[in-house]
Amino acid sequence: MENLSRYFLLGAGTLAGPFTFTDRVQMDSDKIYLDYNATTPVDPRVFKEIAQVARENFGNPSSSHCFGRPAAEIVKRARQQVSALLNAEPEEICFTSGGTESDNLALKGVVFPHLAKGRKPHLIISAVEHPAVAESCRYLESLGAVITRLPVAEDGTLAAAQVASALKDETVLVSLMLANNETGVLFPLAEIAALTRSRGILLHTDAVQAFGKVEIDVKALGVDLLSISGHKVYAPKGVGALWLRSGVELEPLLHGGGQEGGLRSGTENLAGMTGLGMACEILGSGMAVEGLRIQQLRDHLESELAATLDQQLIFHGHRQLRVPNTISLSIPYIDGEALLAHLDLEDIAVSAGSACSSGEHQGSPVLRAMGISSELAQGSLRISLGRWTTRAEVDSFVEKFTTIVRRLWAISPLYPKR
Numbered sequence: 001m002e003n004l005s006r007y008f009l010l011g012a013g014t015l016a017g018p019f020t021f022t023d024r025v026q027m028d029s030d031k032i033y034l035d036y037n038a039t040t041p042v043d044p045r046v047f048k049e050i051a052q053v054a055r056e057n058f059g060n061p062s063s064s065h066c067f068g069r070p071a072a073e074i075v076k077r078a079r080q081q082v083s084a085l086l087n088a089e090p091e092e093i094c095f096t097s098g099g100t101e102s103d104n105l106a107l108k109g110v111v112f113p114h115l116a117k118g119r120k121p122h123l124i125i126s127a128v129e130h131p132a133v134a135e136s137c138r139y140l141e142s143l144g145a146v147i148t149r150l151p152v153a154e155d156g157t158l159a160a161a162q163v164a165s166a167l168k169d170e171t172v173l174v175s176l177m178l179a180n181n182e183t184g185v186l187f188p189l190a191e192i193a194a195l196t197r198s199r200g201i202l203l204h205t206d207a208v209q210a211f212g213k214v215e216i217d218v219k220a221l222g223v224d225l226l227s228i229s230g231h232k233v234y235a236p237k238g239v240g241a242l243w244l245r246s247g248v249e250l251e252p253l254l255h256g257g258g259q260e261g262g263l264r265s266g267t268e269n270l271a272g273m274t275g276l277g278m279a280c281e282i283l284g285s286g287m288a289v290e291g292l293r294i295q296q297l298r299d300h301l302e303s304e305l306a307a308t309l310d311q312q313l314i315f316h317g318h319r320q321l322r323v324p325n326t327i328s329l330s331i332p333y334i335d336g337e338a339l340l341a342h343l344d345l346e347d348i349a350v351s352a353g354s355a356c357s358s359g360e361h362q363g364s365p366v367l368r369a370m371g372i373s374s375e376l377a378q379g380s381l382r383i384s385l386g387r388w389t390t391r392a393e394v395d396s397f398v399e400k401f402t403t404i405v406r407r408l409w410a411i412s413p414l415y416p417k418r
């Protein structure tokens, strides 16, 4: 009986540091996963840690007895692991259920007290924010907040000067993503922080897609609030964190027993916190090396696709100012959803636009905001690489992808026949 499973070995040295044992993730042999921006598999080292905690620690961290105390220690250690990766203080970490909750807590937590005082607080976001930010703002708008949505350039970038000219006396919060989930393009948060800080305005960044892909030092970055999510960094789904600079005051969204310093009540998700903590420790031991490896694979993939398909693909987003793992492209004369379905038949997982918006057929809102035509936006694809992407997988993807694209071009009435 043929063994359908393959084990990718993460050899010692791929991730340097204290993890010298062999780490393996099980992948189905024939499937190609290039959708790491949607979610990542749980790292076996993270899984091992979670399993141990789940087996050995069921105490409530708030209990002062001999079952509660070790549980409280586990929460403390996870807080230290997450804060260490951000160059933050442990007490500045508020664990949440993920990126969406972190974003909601940051935005609503800042704005609610202003609304309660009958003011009309002003917020600045970009036109390409994730729905967790964009929809929170739409809700706050319905309650009386005023929102400015900054446009982005055709390459997906945003200039700090745009923020400078949008600031008003009533501005209480600027919320801009660090890296875009579809294009990977980075925003100049450090430059923007210099502007907001001098005016006493809070700056939040949704760092869900940047975290784990580029190094983040909150002290150097200068922001006040930063959202991260576990399932984008090889920890499980259902855990994330909001980092908030000490001294920043937020209105909690969940009221109850006062856990997480009163900011997020509810008995702690011990397994999730452990997983996120361990994921951060792993990232801390090899992010630069791993980032370079992934970038080289990404660049190889891009140039192979461009060469094989006669330069007919259109790549989106700034070529340099982006995270190392993401490719956003459009294939002229082909509908992205149709292409996705053909790729799926070959067991290839990529994404048309962001995973959160797939199912909608108007083309990617992010690309539309970059001024890309609706035809090209509808033919767009996001390819995102990660920890277990190999050269063999990339080459196999290129071969299968180009075959499918040529086949679809051949039957497309729009494709110019030569």
Ligand code: PLP
Pocket: 037, 038, 097, 098, 099, 100, 101, 103, 130, 132, 177, 179, 180, 181, 206, 208, 209, 229, 230, 231, 240, 356
């Ligand atoms: N922010 C960005 C930029 C994202 O890409 C995502 C998820 O795709 C989120 C927020 C939401 O995170 P979560 O899935 O943990 O709620």
